[in-house]
Amino acid sequence: MLMTTTSREVPEPGALMGGDAAALYRLLTWLSPAFPVGGFSYSSGIEWAVEAGDIHDAQTLRDWLAAMLADGSGFCDGVFLLHAHRAVEAGDHAALREVAELAAAFVPSRERQLETVSQGRAFVETARAAWNCPGLEQALARCESPIVYPVAVGIVSAAHAIPLDPTLHAFLHALVSNWISAGSRLIPLGQTDSQHVLSSLEGVVAATAERARLASLDDIGSATFRADLASLRHETQYTRLFRS
Template identity: 80%
Template structure:
């Protein structure tokens, strides 16, 4: 029988971890693991077209593409939406959460990216409600009339479980980058060692992007990854496809 969980209390301590840190770490590792059933493996975020078009041909060009996506594209924007959704739930600001969810759902450049982020968001919310329910989660979800996109979903669930914002954001960005690299490993293709080198190379970029997102207002939203947006649009009519985006 599945059991629901309540908001983690400070007394929930693991050996070597203070307070609720053990529960928070366990949940973040679970929710943002490739094994968590959001279907992330089905999407490439436009990478498939970029590889076919010759924009990405090896580990070096792939690293440049991902750096731009993180710092100046959807990585940063999704991080901002996660932070603002989290803070709205934490403060009990239902109207603000509704507005953030609505803006995030409208902020994607193509139909396939909309499918990608809304499908993953819905799957994340449904699984969290079924296996990781907690006080306040249903109320927060009910505030969002628009589709709950993936970063907003993670922000809502993280806040409802009282997991600190900074590690929630870092774990989310790590999961996003890991999925991009996984898609690239199949498309370019790349070996496992090259994939790990890319993940290591992007560590400071993830950290810097998270810091910017934590300090950003909604007025700071914006991207400059036009080629990636075009890749997402053109993937819709690509003749042969392994991925849904």
């Protein structure tokens, strides 16, 4: 008698199975604009850059964000996420405390501190409430300083055994997507132009992730002085839509 198999018994080539499907589902959820970390409230200084005329169209927005990704907060946050993830995987509590403390101290302005700490707190609280898992509470308890956003993502993803590389790429994609969302409202840009900017930054995101993957904490540094000044000057901007 001939035996037949069903699609349930023999998965299609390339199909996601088990842990891979769960990891993808969680990353898509946690780094979605719908996840309640309040990212829509922050512009990372882009609001001042638009008012000052540094950003005025799709190309200038793209150039500004490429610099922030490769030489500014994008790269630094990627390194912090990576080392937090590795520390949790290794059960190295001293290393996790070091990363958390350095990341909390590294932001250049009061408003950027508010942005990353608030989003980190919201990310942790929501993960605890809806996505708790063994080891997460223990890892969080080891951080004596405020848990900033990239460290929070690194801790939670490692506690759920989600691989580092897709987590890092997804985080940087979410970061640049939120920046573009702020820019599109401020310039303003249409939806198609916004997608052109996102498409043009694909290679920068990949290159930044690769640099971060190979970096030590000693390699962290920023050269985006204009963006840092923008985050400082936003504090006294006369009219504002965003909190940073």
